[in-house]
Amino acid sequence: MRAKRNRLSKKVKNNLIGYCLILPMVVGFVIFTLIPLIKTIQGSFYDMTEGYWDTSPEYFIGTQNFKVLFEDQKFIKSITNTLFLMLGIPIGMLFAFLLATLINSKFVKAKKPYLILYYLPAVTSAVAIGVVWKWLFNGQYGAINIIFHTNVHWLSDPSVVKITLIMKGVWGGLGGTLLLYYASIQNISLDMYEAADIAGANTIQKMFHITIPLVNGTSFYLLVTGIIGGIMAFADNYVIVASSESQTIVYYLYDCFKRGEYGLVAAGAIFVFGLLFVVTLLQFYLNSRGKKAVR
DSSP states (O other): OOOOOHHHHHHHHHHHHHHHHHHHHHHIIIIIHHHHHHHHHHHHTTTOOSOOOOOOOBBBTTHHHHHHHHHOOOHHHHHHHHHHTHHHHHHHHHHHHHHHHHSSTTOSSSOOOHHHHHHHGGOHHHHHHHHHHHTTTTTTTTTHHHHHOOOOOTTTTTTTHHHHHHHHHHHHHHHHHHHHHHHHTTTTHHHHHHHHHTTTOOHHHHHIIIIHTHHHHHHHHHHHHHHHHHOOOOOHHHIOOOOGGGGGGGHHHHHHHHHTTTHHHHHHHHHHHHHHHHHHHHHHHHHHHHHHOOO
């Protein structure tokens, strides 16, 4: 009886220690995530165009903020711009995978210098990188036009500016993506490649039948986080371009915030939250369905 009581008290003690350890995270989540989310949902149904947050009954307007958003052509354009800029996600993943495969191969002896070199943009300030890119691609005195003797307005021409931002996004995210792919490839057993060599498989066959399937989990993670980051994109547009031609959803909401249209900002934030939730859920569903199909 005493032994059972001692085991119970030890279990209670361990549970209390566990709860105390996770308490700061729970409190932080409630204060900085849950409460703001609830207030944002509430604010999206109120008129706050006068520049202050007021949820008094007389300001309740129902779904009017959402209606105004989707009737605004600038908001619709910001959605299409965001989706277009997200084309850089698969491009970056492809380049990173090919580089990781090349660095992991027997043809590259010193691997760490390449990994460090490619990872440097990931640990550099996004604002600092944005300022440098703004100088490099300036249409009048930019280094890119000077080096290649061109006269392209990279940051102001509507047909080019989004391409510039995609190039910057691919370059900036290459290091982190490369490192994850490299680590995943390192974890693949060499026995599988040796068996493929015995079977007479060439490099392309080994890539498609061994490497790509076995790094599928990493690809899925990178795709999910990449799409989340793409929908939330703001810094590049704000620092480098600051133009309506490449305005993203978050940048549009930032402009609304500066004008004091808090109701529209809240409605837009709820739209972004819902979009992220649906897209992420769809990705998990398609991934699990793909795994079942393989089995």
